[in-house]
Amino acid sequence: MVSQRIKDARAHAGYTQAQLGQRLNTSQTNVCDYENRKALPTLERLIDIADACQVSRVWLITGAGDMLTRYSSAVDIKVDSIKNRIVMARVASDMSYAAINRRSGISLESLRRWELATNVPRVDLLNKYAEAVGCEPAWLILGVGASPLKEAVS
Numbered sequence: 059m060v061s062q063r064i065k066d067a068r069a070h071a072g073y074t075q076a077q078l079g080q081r082l083n084t085s086q087t088n089v090c091d092y093e094n095r096k097a098l099p100t101l102e103r104l105i106d107i108a109d110a111c112q113v114s115r116v117w118l119i120t121g122a123g124d125m126l127t128r129y130s131s132a133v134d135i136k137v138d139s140i141k142n143r144i145v146m147a148r149v150a151s152d153m154s155y156a157a158i159n160r161r162s163g164i165s166l167e168s169l170r171r172w173e174l175a176t177n178v179p180r181v182d183l184l185n186k187y188a189e190a191v192g193c194e195p196a197w198l199i200l201g202v203g204a205s206p207l208k209e210a211v212s
Contacts, residue, residue, distance in 0.1 A: 059095070060092075060098070060099075060104070060118070060119070060121075060181060060182075061092060061093050061094065061095045062093075063117065063118050063121060063125075064089075064092050064093050064099075064104075064107055064118070065093045066125065067107060067108065067111035067113045067118055067125065068089070068093075068107075068111060070111060070112075070113060070125065070126075071110065071111035071112060071113075073110075073111070074086075075089040075090050075093070076089075078107070078110060078111070081110040082103070082106050082107065082110060092107075098180055098181065098182065100178070101119070101140075101178070101181060101199065104118055104119050104181065105119075113125045113126060114126065114127045115200060115202075116196045116200055116202050116203075119181055119195075119196075119199055119200065120185065120195040120196045120199060120200075122194070122195065122196050122203075123196070139201060140172075140178070140179070140184075140198075140199065141172060141173060141174075141175040143197065143198050143199075143201060144172050144173055144179075144187065144198065145173050146205070146206070146207055147187070147188070147191045147193045147197075147198055147206050148173075148191055150191070150193070150205075150206040150207050151190075151191035151192055151193070151206065153190075153191060155169045155170065158187065158190050158191060161189075161190035162183075162186040162187055162189070162190035163186065164183055164186060164187060164190075168183070181199065184198055184199050191206065192206065193205075193206035194206075
């Protein structure tokens, strides 16, 4: 769970909730809510937490890999890039919205809005989407790791 990884990252960095809140320009209450599953931070906030605690962005967001493996700060989390990866993963899986909905429970309307970039998906739903279409959550969310696209054979 991302809430436990946030707590682990904070402990690794040696911060209290208040100290991490100060580094993130937010309150101790918000950090407490993240750690106690009362609030789910945005992707951008998770990146900020990973950077502040000097842990892997991929690990913090997806749980994949090692907490201490560092990735470049150039990891692409812009909404348009996530939208593009969502589309690429669906196309690579050759699945319809309806099939993804059946596998993941994500509403058809949400799937459409994600591809139009009118809504930013929550991390937990992106993990479900990745599982449904058979791609790595780290690639879908951060663009790190193996792409689900098949290599063109010439």
